[in-house]
Structures are given as structure tokens and as C-alpha cells.
Amino acid sequence: MSIYITALASISPLGTSLNEVWESYKNDAHLLQEKNIGNQKSWVAALSDEAKQEIETLKNSDLKYKSLDDTVLFAMYASRKALEQAGWTSKDNFGVNFGSSRGATALFEKYHREFLEKDKASTLSSPTTTLGNISSWVAHDLQTQGPEISHSITCSTALHSLLNGVAWVKSGMANKFLVGGSEAPLTPFTIAQMKALKIYARGADTYPCKAFDLAKDQNTMALGEGAAVIGIENGNKENALAEIIGVGYATEVLKHNISISSDAVCFQRSMKMALEGIDPDDVDVIVMHAPGTIKGDLSEIEAIKKIFCNKIPALTTNKWKIGHSFGASGMLSIELAIAMLQKQEFIKVPFVDYTEIPKSIKKVLINAVGFGGNAVSILLQKTF
Known part of the structure; x- marks a missing residue:
């Protein structure tokens, strides 16, 4: 059985449209900036101000969305665009599988600080920080009745989502699946964890992250944020991207x-x-x-x-x-x-x-x- 990718959407430092993404890749400049994250300066790749405004608009579009973490909002934003591109409707009952390595890091850190200060947890601290709320909110927003799955398999999470979607479609248990990954890790504790491993970028080179430079003499990993999602289907699709x-x-x-x-x-x-x-x-x-x-x-x-x-x-x-x-x-x-x-x-x-x-x-x-x-x-x- 052939499996085709019929939709692709993302929100990242590269942009919010496929044209923006391609034009950004054509430019040899990196998108990392040294920003204050907590009390320390760190090299990070953040969404543009325009992209952040898109997320803010989504957040304010529904009272229920105001309490959601960026990991969920990024996933919802990209999924809306992918659904439109694929031409699917809620009646298709497509599956949703979204993964995240860290999950709702910003909200978790916020709620934990509040707990330490007040010795009690906020009402929404549990439902808004569970990993499963990424796929469940995406499914809610798109009104699909298909299966919804969330998981965390560290940095290979998004491709594990794809593996799972392919398995569902090949089994015949679903004809269409929306699969992707979302991450909003630009938070003080998350970056502190990476720095504790001594793998974080700390130089002032033209390219702070020297990924694939085998001559480098120090670790240069830097964090970025965003979400990307694809729609997969079985059968010979004329509109397939790959x-x-x-x-x-x-x-x-x-x-x-x-x-x-x-x-x-x-x-x-x-x-x-x-x-x-x-x-x-x-x-x-x-x-x-x-x-x-x-x-x-x-x-x-x-x-x-x-x-x-x-x-x-x-x-x-x-x-x-x-x-x-x-x-x-x-x-x-x-x-x-x-x-x-x-x-x-x-x-x-x-x-x-x-x-x-x-x-x-x-x-x-x-x-x-x-x-x-x-x-x-x-x-x-x-x-x-």
C-alpha cells in the first residue's frame, strides 16, 4: 500500500508559509539570536514577532484557549493550515498524532513557581500540562472524531508520530492521519538543563550552532521552537507532495x-x-x-x-x-x-x-x- 503526504504546514523561525520557509532556506543567514531567557543570555531561535502575533490571535479566539501552553497553540495553528491544504473535513474522521519531547514547559515552570510560593497548585495546572492535551486540543479544534494520540520519545518524537500514523493507515484502521511534533522549549529551566549537560552553544562565531561541522572543538547545540505537521493518506494521490x-x-x-x-x-x-x-x-x-x-x-x-x-x-x-x-x-x-x-x-x-x-x-x-x-x-x- 502506498502512503502519500498530501499536506504540510508549520510555524517556526523560518516563517508560517511554505514560501516563507523556502525563501528563508535560500538565505545563508542563521536565525539564532542571543536573548535573555530567565537571568541568562542564550542563543535561541524564536518565532518572529509576526508569527507570535498569529499565535496570540489564535489564543484570544476562544476563551478556552487562553490557558493553553504554546506547544498546544503551535500545534493547533499548523494543523488548521494543514487541514485546509489537504481539503479534509471533520466528517473524514482523520486521526491525530502529535508528539512533544518536553510538553508544556512554560506552563509547568509557571505553575511550579506558584506552588513553591503558595504551597498549593492552580486549578488548571494538571490538565494544561499533561502531554495528551496537545492532540486532544488539536482534535477538538478541528472537530475530528478519529483517534487522537500523544507521546514523547525525546528528539525523534515527530518521526515516531509519522511511524504511528503510517501503521494506522496501512492497517486499514484509518484512511487519513494528521501527524506532527510541537515544541516550545525556550524557557529558563529547559535551557539550564541543556547547559548542565555541557552541550549548549556558547561561542560568538558567525554561526553559533556548527551542526555538521566535524572540525568544531566544542559542543554548539542551540534550541529553537515551533511545530510542523503533515497529512498522510493511502492510495495514489494526484495532489501528493511526496x-x-x-x-x-x-x-x-x-x-x-x-x-x-x-x-x-x-x-x-x-x-x-x-x-x-x-x-x-x-x-x-x-x-x-x-x-x-x-x-x-x-x-x-x-x-x-x-x-x-x-x-x-x-x-x-x-x-x-x-x-x-x-x-x-x-x-x-x-x-x-x-x-x-x-x-x-x-x-x-x-x-x-x-x-x-x-x-x-x-x-x-x-x-x-x-x-x-x-x-x-x-x-x-x-x-x-
């Missing part, structure tokens, strides 16, 4: 809480599964996870070398530009992959020297991995 022709997943035994093996065994396994029945030489581009850490970037490259022995595809990532948006990052990588398939143009990492770039792009592999060594690889194919 076809999903391979999915892979794997988990490896860890020696440390946050690290994977030096040659990323989990990625080797997930890529091999996604490529089943496909000649690796036919893959034109890989959108890497590449978080901007020394070990993370290098281990993924080593895994790619082991799977693509004859010809390494053109490699790219978007984290140098928009930071790492945790659970949403995989779907933002899917967005980049689809954009390259549509425009037939490879988006380079500006500080990486390329000996060759593809003249045509027919197949793109997307990678994501998270704490716990859980990797996902998705293979997309051009359909137009």
Missing part, C-alpha cells in the same frame, strides 16, 4: 544516559530498515539529525558511511539555522526534504565544503534520534 517509501526505527543499548555509540548503531539499523528493497546509491540527499554536538554529529556521519559504502548522498541539516526544536525537529526536517523535492534544489550548510551536489533530487532520507538511543529514518520519494 510518497513515503521507507520507514525504519531502532534502539541501541546505551553506555551513558545521553550518548549513542561512536558509529551510531541505532542509525545504521534504522537507515537499513528504511532502505529495504532500495539501492542505497539511489538516495540523493540525507537530512541529518546533526544536533551540533561533537559526538552526536560525528557518530551519525560514521553510521552513514557504513550504510552508504559506495556513494555518500549529499548531506545537510537545518539545526545550524533554526536550532534544535526537540520533538518538532524531525518534522521540520521532513519539511526541508519536501521543499528540496519540490524545488529540485539542494540546500547546503553554508560553512561546509561540498565537492558535489545533486543535479536532481528524487529520494531523500530523513534521520532523527533522541535520548535513549531511539532512531527513526524516513525515506521520501518525488511524486511529480
